[in-house]
Amino acid sequence: MGNLMIKAENISKSFGTLEVLHDISFSLERGNVLSIIGPSGSGKSTLLRIITQLEKADGGSLEIKGEYLFKDGVYSKTEVQKRIGLFTGLVFQSFNLFPHFSVLRNITEAQRAVLKRSKEEAEEKAYALLKRMSLADKAKSYPCELSGGQMQRVSIARALALDPEILFFDEPTSALDPELTREILNVIRSLAEEKMTMVVVTHEMNFAKGISDHAIFMEGGYIVEEGDPISLFEHPQNRRTQEFVKSFE
Amino acid sequence: MQNLIMQMLEGTVTSLQVFFLTLLFSLPLGFVVAKGRMSRNFLLRGIVNLYIQIMRGTPLILQLIFVYFAPYYVVGVSYDRFTAVIVAFVLNYSAYFAEIYRSGLQSIEKGQYEASKVLGFSKTHTFFYIVLPQVIKRILPSLGNEVVTLVKDTALAQTIGVSELFRVAQNAASRMFSTMPIFVAGVFYFVMNYIVSKLFDFFEKKLSYYR
Numbered sequence A: 001m002g003n004l005m006i007k008a009e010n011i012s013k014s015f016g017t018l019e020v021l022h023d024i025s026f027s028l029e030r031g032n033v034l035s036i037i038g039p040s041g042s043g044k045s046t047l048l049r050i051i052t053q054l055e056k057a058d059g060g061s062l063e064i065k066g067e068y069l070f071k072d073g074v075y076s077k078t079e080v081q082k083r084i085g086l087f088t089g090l091v092f093q094s095f096n097l098f099p100h101f102s103v104l105r106n107i108t109e110a111q112r113a114v115l116k117r118s119k120e121e122a123e124e125k126a127y128a129l130l131k132r133m134s135l136a137d138k139a140k141s142y143p144c145e146l147s148g149g150q151m152q153r154v155s156i157a158r159a160l161a162l163d164p165e166i167l168f169f170d171e172p173t174s175a176l177d178p179e180l181t182r183e184i185l186n187v188i189r190s191l192a193e194e195k196m197t198m199v200v201v202t203h204e205m206n207f208a209k210g211i212s213d214h215a216i217f218m219e220g221g222y223i224v225e226e227g228d229p230i231s232l233f234e235h236p237q238n239r240r241t242q243e244f245v246k247s248f249e
Numbered sequence B: 001m002q003n004l005i006m007q008m009l010e011g012t013v014t015s016l017q018v019f020f021l022t023l024l025f026s027l028p029l030g031f032v033v034a035k036g037r038m039s040r041n042f043l044l045r046g047i048v049n050l051y052i053q054i055m056r057g058t059p060l061i062l063q064l065i066f067v068y069f070a071p072y073y074v075v076g077v078s079y080d081r082f083t084a085v086i087v088a089f090v091l092n093y094s095a096y097f098a099e100i101y102r103s104g105l106q107s108i109e110k111g112q113y114e115a116s117k118v119l120g121f122s123k124t125h126t127f128f129y130i131v132l133p134q135v136i137k138r139i140l141p142s143l144g145n146e147v148v149t150l151v152k153d154t155a156l157a158q159t160i161g162v163s164e165l166f167r168v169a170q171n172a173a174s175r176m177f178s179t180m181p182i183f184v185a186g187v188f189y190f191v192m193n194y195i196v197s198k199l200f201d202f203f204e205k206k207l208s209y210y211r
Helices: A044-051 A078-087 A103-113 A119-132 A148-160 A178-193 A205-211 A229-234 A239-246 B002-037 B042-057 B060-075 B081-106 B110-119 B123-160 B165-176 B180-206
Strands: A004-015 A018-029 A033-037 A059-064 A067-071 A088-091 A166-170 A197-201 A214-219 A222-227
Touching (some): A018 A044, A018 A059, A018 A197, A018 A214, A044 A197, A078 A088, A148 B110, A222 A229, A229 A239, B002 B042, B002 B123, B002 B165, B165 B180
Parallel strands (some): A033 A197, A033 A214, A088 A166, A166 A197
Antiparallel strands (some): A214 A222
């Protein structure tokens, strides 16, 4: 399998009669960053939700680290699904922190409940991550006491605490103002520098261009165009990609 | 007078028994009912819905009479009056609690479940550690309302001959040709509900550390 982290082949998905994904195929290698751009309703979030197992695909195959999550539309056994789930982490647009837990417990809960780490080990990990997110002083705070940017950094720490091998971001800055957006983008950029394998759904074109190794433009459930980010963003071939990229200038 | 107070305290013990036994059974049972009410199985959902409609749509006093007398008329057996009171109260209050639980459960954002799923929590862990604590915080005010009502509803137990606080007071009133005992009973109910309200205030404050 080498360094192939994700191999998606002909993934399809419908909600009722509405086809939201048609024959989506792509692959991602270890240490690479893939960005997915496209207008609302293009299916990019659904694709992310299928890979992170929040939705089920109807057809196609998906291999993560050489194991099939589903093959020709048939899902693997629950244990396999769970094991693959441990490889993947997801950062949501709306953070989805647990409001009744302190920042610290938001980050330790899954380490303890899922990975069965000891309290000390989990907290040590959490403090290290908080320090890295410049939030060391917020460990005892509650999510309601944080700014949007701080909440999103906590949710990134929460995902990283489980040592995922691939980290997914679903429009991580769409709920934030420009200043807080920069805060989050810097964190993602530093993860990219450390060669974290990531898939980022975003509207931040310049950012995507700067950090990704590969970019995909989706519309209406199709991959309309893909390639290296410079050519995709600066010299798009497809007329729709051209219009979309232009609308952000 | 001292004698009267003693009698009323005895009646209060019966009222409190009804109160606590009703809570003991209906608080957990309400969750089961709420789950049935939200079931994807339309038959189960329909039956549970009908049950809730009947419990909410008819007087508790009528339900008491039905629960106590129906077995006698249908199969010819009669049973303990106190048991009948508990059965009727539990059936009635489970329905109300179920609707309160349902409102709480449905108010939890989808994102909380999604984050739990992505982090790998089991369904049980998600329910007991993520969902339930947030539900309790949200439903506490409506729950308090219902529990206060229960304190007053215990007075209905006398309908099928269980001598609780209010019946004792009425008996004393007719013996003494005075409404005074009735008002004393009022003070008793008020004190009990004052304690209940304070207790709920305390829990609400305890849970106000977030959002």
